[in-house]
Amino acid sequence: MTLPQLNIYRHDRGTRALITLAGEIDPVTAPQVRTVLERCLDDGITTIDVDLTTVGRCDSSGLRVFLDTSRHAAEARASLRLHHPSPQTARLLADTGSDRVLLTWRR
Template sequence: MTLPPLTIYRHDRKNRALITLAGEIDLETVPLVRASLERCLRDGIRTIDVDLTPVTFCDCSGLNAFLNASQRITAAGGTLRLHHPPPTLVLMLDVAGCEFLLLGLPFGHLPPPPEKAPATTAPVPPHRPVPPVPALAGGAV
């Protein structure tokens, strides 16, 4: 089975770019993603929006590319935002705690926030001091 290639479209408006990725982002195609984001930086673009609507799959190499690009773009005074990511990428971003990269997430992608548990009034067990650890010969602990 042949994987669909990754197609990259870029539309610039002054110092802002919209990059639309279409296809699959994996180990074979992620160099194209990295190169397009790096090219934006070299061209003086500081606000990059990445539309992932036509992306059918993104593995952890894609996540790594987006996190690296975000770090470099932020260091240059810019921002990177991902729009409409595929469910696999949403799950990875959620697990990794990187939701700050997301903007324009379709309704229902992430589960609703957990409801706050009611405050309990159970007594807190008393603190027990931990006995000191004896030092080993030679002063090493």
């Protein structure tokens, strides 16, 4: 059995961070995503953009991380937005109504 792999890249520019994720977001990798997003808020980042272009799959554990972090960001007067989700992830967001909170655009 192989473990899911997720690569996380963070690029800051002032108070804005671009987080690029590559791989799968599931119960094994979601804590890594939570850590990097929460660290952005701890570092004073006010705009967090998450690029999902190369995320093949995101399950409910990943969705929970994004929703929790979005709530924490709002409490800190910051924002978190997801960009370029796969069709599967876009469906998950739409089916749960989370697209209105997390996406900068809707299909």
